[in-house]
């Protein structure tokens with residue numbers, strides 16, 4: 001299987017969470033991910049894109065969100081980037097139940113972490129946030145022979 005790459009740039013409009021989910025599901029479907037794997041990848045992407053829109057742009061709908069997906073037979077790597085307010089303390093933000101919004105659960109990063117095999121968050125206050133996550137193709141919970 002050849003490496004495939006997609007790159008989407010969309011405005012921080014809440015409807016685009018669904019667009020991001022569909023795009024990444026269509027890409028992941030080209031490798032040997034199970035339907036359950038793809039559902040989990042979609043949740044992780046939703047959480048990252050929602051964060052960009054809700055927190056990064058604080059409800060503004062004129063900010064750019066960049067989404068990329070890179071796929072080969074062994075893994076998918078997804079990057080979600082915004083150019084919004086940024087995060088003061090990334091380690092604190094990644095803690096379970098931590099949220100700057102009392103109405104929220106503070107579980108977005110926890111979902112991303114538990115559904116993906118790697119999560120890197122880089123952020124600069126006033127410049128934006130970049131979330132990179134990776135998931136390996138597994139067979140019955142084991143890393144596939146190809147990935148080893």
Ligand SMILES: Nc1ncnc2c1ncn2[C@@H]1O[C@H](COP(=O)(O)OP(=O)(O)OP(=O)(O)O)[C@@H](O)[C@H]1O
Pocket residue numbers: 047051052053055056057082084085086087093094098099100101104105106107108109110129
């Ligand atoms: N792209 C972002 N830009 C700015 N701040 C962010 C961004 N992503 C996350 N944060 C900060 O990190 C905190 C934790 O994010 P997380 O997704 O875990 O929880 P939440 O979004 O607050 O709640 P939930 O995801 O459960 O609705 C957020 O409350 C917010 O302060």
Ligand SMILES: [Mg+2]
Pocket residue numbers: 047050051107108109
């Ligand atoms: Mg969140």
